[in-house]
Amino acid sequence: MSKNIGYIRVSTLDQNTGRQLDGIALDKVFTDKASGKSRQRPQLTACLEYVRDGDTLHVHSIDRLARNLQDLLTLISDLTSRAVTVQFHKEGLIFTGEDSPFQRLQLQIIGSVAEFERAMIRERQREGIALAKKEGKYKGRKAALSPAQVEEARVQINAGAKVAQVARELGVSRQTLYSSLER
Incomplete structure (x- = not known):
């Protein structure tokens, strides 16, 4: 019997997961509170091991699953090759493995935008740290050992x-x- 599985991700511990997949009937939910920059997330790993042929994986938006285009394409390909349907609610996209070229293009464009956003965040962070160092406000991380x-x-x-x-x-x-x- 097929199941509706939810995957929810927020970047920090204090962010609220409530708005993601709200009102969608799910049999099981996996929630990570970690950056999307890497696929190395405990609940994503557990979710990928849990889903089976015929299940539908529900994700609020593409950037919740991956912030890297290659990771996104690999995840979608892996899931659909196992006959798992992937549904992105914000974008209104459903991937079954029998996707149209236009749908694939949409996925690549949105995935590229998510990757670009991640790169811009890192660049702004580096610029902010450089400015703080210049002004003597940033001392770096405290040494782990005296x-x-x-x-x-x-x-x-x-x-x-x-x-x-x-x-x-x-x-x-x-x-x-x-x-x-x-x-």
């Missing part, structure tokens, strides 16, 4: 301790420890 902790870690590692163990003791990742030791 100079004393880094020195203690260096002593332990030079004495033969494993980096992974020292990192665990300090409550940081190995990469954070390596980066701190390089400074």
Whole structure:
């Protein structure tokens, strides 16, 4: 028996998911509170594993599924090849795998706009950080380890301790420890 599955995504923890897919009868909903810049989202992964042949995946809008054109096209292709229908409510588009060339063009245009928006957000963010640094208002992220902790870690590692163990003791990742030791 086919099911109506919902996928909802917001970028931050404090954003409201209520307006997405409101009033649509769904059998199961997967909700991510994460950026759409990557496909590496826990609930998206779970949703993709859950949907089956004959199901319909409901998504509020194309940019909720992906902010990258290649990811969007790959997701749609993967789902429709498994006989999963994908419906985007805001745009009024439904993809079944037997889509018209015009519908495919619409998907590519809207996906390109979402990717462009993401690039513009990143550019404005970089410009804002550069301006704040110039004005002395941006100091960057606080160091994960104090100079004393880094020195203690260096002593332990030079004495033969494993980096992974020292990192665990300090409550940081190995990469954070390596980066701190390089400074």
